[in-house]
Amino acid sequence: MHLSTDEIILWQHGFFKLNLTIVTTWGLMLLLAVGAKLVTRNLTHEVQTTRWQSLLEVIVITIRKQIEEVGLRQPEKYLGFIGTLFLFIAIANIFTIFPGYEPPTGSLSTTTALALLVFVAVPFYAIRERGLRGYLKTFAEPTLVMLPFNVISELSHTLALAVRLFGNMMSGSMILAILLIVTPFIFPMVMSLLGLLTGMVQAYIFSVLATVFIAAAAGTSETPIDDKP
Numbered sequence: 001m002h003l004s005t006d007e008i009i010l011w012q013h014g015f016f017k018l019n020l021t022i023v024t025t026w027g028l029m030l031l032l033a034v035g036a037k038l039v040t041r042n043l044t045h046e047v048q049t050t051r052w053q054s055l056l057e058v059i060v061i062t063i064r065k066q067i068e069e070v071g072l073r074q075p076e077k078y079l080g081f082i083g084t085l086f087l088f089i090a091i092a093n094i095f096t097i098f099p100g101y102e103p104p105t106g107s108l109s110t111t112t113a114l115a116l117l118v119f120v121a122v123p124f125y126a127i128r129e130r131g132l133r134g135y136l137k138t139f140a141e142p143t144l145v146m147l148p149f150n151v152i153s154e155l156s157h158t159l160a161l162a163v164r165l166f167g168n169m170m171s172g173s174m175i176l177a178i179l180l181i182v183t184p185f186i187f188p189m190v191m192s193l194l195g196l197l198t199g200m201v202q203a204y205i206f207s208v209l210a211t212v213f214i215a216a217a218a219g220t221s222e223t224p225i226d227d228k229p
Contacts, residue, residue, distance in 0.1 A: 004107045021107040028092055028104065032084075059087075063207075070211045078214060081121055085114065086207040089165075093199020103199065105165060115162035118210045122157070126217035135217070157213050165206055 008020035067075035104110040
């Protein structure tokens with residue numbers, strides 16, 4: 001039994017290794033890109049739309065509303081980034097219903113990469129809203145004494161996101177693997193469905209936390225945001 005898809009090496013040449021995490025991650029990105037292209041190629045403003053367009057509109061409106069409820073006044077600016085995060089994590093875990101599939105979000109390398117994306121996005125959106133000087137000034141608020149603590153807080157957000165997502169995804173995979181060894185087939189099937197639900201919840205939580213961090217840094221929230229663990 002392996003702990004992560006990083007351990008499954010599909011090809012190796014010297015120091016270069018191609019593991020299952022890389023293959024599934026790029027496969028999912030290709031699937032999302034092709035799917036988005038196919039769904040959006042025949043969009044229409046007519047009252048009668050295709051089922052795919054209706055589904056796309058529901059997803060976009062739901063994500064947009066959630067971003068707005070977090071406190072960002074112009075959710076369109078953040079829709080592409082937050083929406084992509086949510087869809088990637090959600091789709092990565094939807095396929096857990098297929099036997100033998102292991103989501104790349106169960107790998108620490110993938111969850112770290114997702115957290116690093118948020119780490120880069122937070123100052124990017126904050127600088128775009130506040131300007132570079134305004135963003136750097138926030139690290140010295142309310143007094144200059146808080147500078148090192150604010151820097152540590154900014155870094156800890158990234159670590160917390162990666163560990164949180166990895167821990168939840170990994171725990172579900174480990175429990176399922178153990179049950180497959182010690183129990184009949186029916187119970188693991190139930191656990192697979194529970195793992196699917198857990199993956200969707202984590203996709204939602206990760207996206208909301210990313211939105212909260214961006215809103216706090218950009219200073220565009222309509223209501224004060226209390227960042228609690």
